Amino acid sequence: MRGGAIIVAALAAILAGGPALAQTGVPGLAGGPAMAQTGALGPADLDAGNATRVFAEANALYAEGRYDEAASLYDRLVAAGYSLADVHYNLGNTHYKRGKIGRAVLEYERALAVAPDHDDALANLAFVREQLADRQAPLEGGILGALLDRIYARVTPSSFAILASAAYFALVGVLIAAVLRRGTAWTARAAFVLTAVAVLATAAAGVKAYRARALREAIVLADEVAVRTGPGDDFVLEFRLHEGTKVRIREERDGWRRTAVGGTDLEGWVPAAALEEIVPSERRTP
């Protein structure tokens, strides 16, 4: 009976995690202007049929090499709420062809924020990064760590939540069987494993959703930007960043942003206009 109480408590914890996760929200997955909800932020003149035609038209312009016109159509789709991974991906390609390598990186990152397993976006992002002036070292953590990071990066909070839910349903099934036929050693072991899976998946989904909301990442769009020790031109120049480099935004003040370069201890202030956030803060779900 005590074991049953523990499992029921675990179920309660999992259930409590569900609504909390929903409240947390995931930019790019939960919506936001770049990843907008239905009609909330874009012109309403693009219904699904028109949007599909605009997308096809933009692709045709791309194929003809009319990249500026293609880009404006893809932008229109994003503004109308069609913030889909393929739209961002094609927009990234268009920027690359226009020589706007920073914007290309930005749009590939946005595609991956929507669909972390978008293999074309992953391939093109890797290709474009080879051409960037700044080399960003991968995070340390060994082969296993790198593998886990890769898996973690490619799974959405939704997938974690569904995994947690499936484990929870299976756990309840095992408990029902135990109630009807009296518990056995097998049902106890299965209940323990399923509880562990459900709790871990819920935690992973929660952490990922929190990180997606709390982490503000941006791409350098300026060709080169000086990073200074304070928010102003009079502060000491610390280092320079170049177009396409991914940074984290820590703070904003007077048109300047305090940024940190991942995988290093470098951080400093840059003019806000030199960067653009992958998921802008005003587009995040509260």
Place this chain on the structure above:
Amino acid sequence: MRRTGRTLAVALALLAFVFAGTASADDLAVSARVDKRTVSLNDAVRLSIIVEGTVRQVPTPKLPDLEESFSVHSSGSSTNFSMINGRVTSSKTWSFELYPKSIGTHTIGSAEVEFDGVVYRTDPIEIEVVEGTASATPGGDDRRRSTGVDSEGRDVFVTTSVSSKTAYVDEQITLSLKIYRRTRTWSDAHYELPDFQGFWVLDLPPQEEYIEDVDGISYKVIEVKTALFGTAAGAATIGPAALVYREERNPFSFFSTGGRQRRLMTDPIEVEILPLPATDRPVGYGGAVGNYAVRASLESEAVRALEPVVLTITIEGAGNIRTVPVPTLPDLPEFKIYESDSATDLSRVQRVAGGRKTFEYVLVPQTPGTRAIPPIELTFFDPGAGRYRTAATPALRLEVAEGDTSAGEAAVPVPTRITRLGRDIRYIREPREALERRRRPVHRTTGFLLAQFVPLVALAGVWIVRRRRDLYAGDEALARSVRAPGKARRELQEARSHLTRGDGPAVCASVARAVTDFVGDRFGFPARGMTLPALADALRERGAPEETVECVRELLGQCDLGRFAGGSGAVEAERIVASAEECLRALERVRARGRRRR
């Protein structure tokens, strides 16, 4: 440079492998040449290292260390084969541009080639580096120039200019950034090149330094040039360039306000990038822009059938060499063709971007005979002429003799590794289905959240059922009491079905069972085995009012009469069923009163 070298080394290794059995050295010569012996500080010496001999594979020379005296830029290599009276002579020339770093006499040391254990060396060459362009304008000071720039009397200023404000896509625009100063009182100076979004960029080293007269004032000028290639048609803006420096304090002025950091910006420049003409665009045009020549050479003019021979196609000229596509080979059904390698060399001759792309194919003739390789064509857009042009190689001839049958399959080359000839981003994605706005993710939908409560409800229900089952298992009387109303309903239902069939005795039997069992189960005594008077007494003892007792007694009496005397007609049977329902309701009220009283 390193990449090109590696590619070259791989190509050489591949060819060496293919011809490992046939390479032999009769004699080899290596020499070095320069285009001038006297050079100014801002000019370049062109150094050529030539290795030639009656070998099929020319070894690569090792350069002397020049970094101390010169800034070295590779400008590629070229290969020539000739066959005279059956003797194959190969020569390969490696070219470099050397920019001197200081004035004085510098020595270009010996380049070395090692072949078959013998080291061949070139003679050292002395280069005299002078200030100004001595060789070009003897006696004149070419570093002093005049200008149309308005200085406005400033100590330091910076300008940008372009060679042309209109250019085709992928046509070179040369951007010139000039930094003027007439004071030495600065430090920590550096320039920031403009925003080149919309352009491919190629730097054009080295930066030039000279003196220029502006408004009668002599300025020291540093000039940095950059080649830009517009990537898409339309208006494009070259952003402002910047010069950042720190003013040094004047040590003789007590009130000096120096020491501040200064930032000077240039004006942005608008340029118009023209699209390539759509009319007259040849079929098969692959995107090359520039002015190119195409050469093709066979490594040998005579081979045996099934022996490999290398076809080298070289595309060279001025323009954005990156735009040159892989050439399309003509149809060669008599050959098996293996792509071998490719290399790209960039050049900046006279500040004009250009270069060379080399593609190598291993051809294996399958049958003997005289084989012709038709001209290989490259179509490019020549921005200077404003039209599309096609360059082609002359047709090549190859004599293929009868193959060595004893060699058999061994003569067929080992398949070469798959070589990547070019890289680009993956293509855009096409819509697989109609576009839909992004939906709320599954885990944030109301349905998903509500569904999480379903298993808990099910679990609670199962648990309650289980608890009740356990309870009834230990108290048979309670179980019977709880089940009594349902059992009575079922019996009455059966009685009604007998009623529809007109079976009066069966109706009476069902009603008697329903009432007797209900009384026994609900009030907890064995009613089935009791006589009517005993049953009536038992009910009275349990608090049943007299009219209820009478109702039960009369009903059971009528049922006995109907069952055993056959006196129950259809109307009577219907009345018995109605009466039974009334009796059961009365009995239930009695039981409820008794429970409340307890």
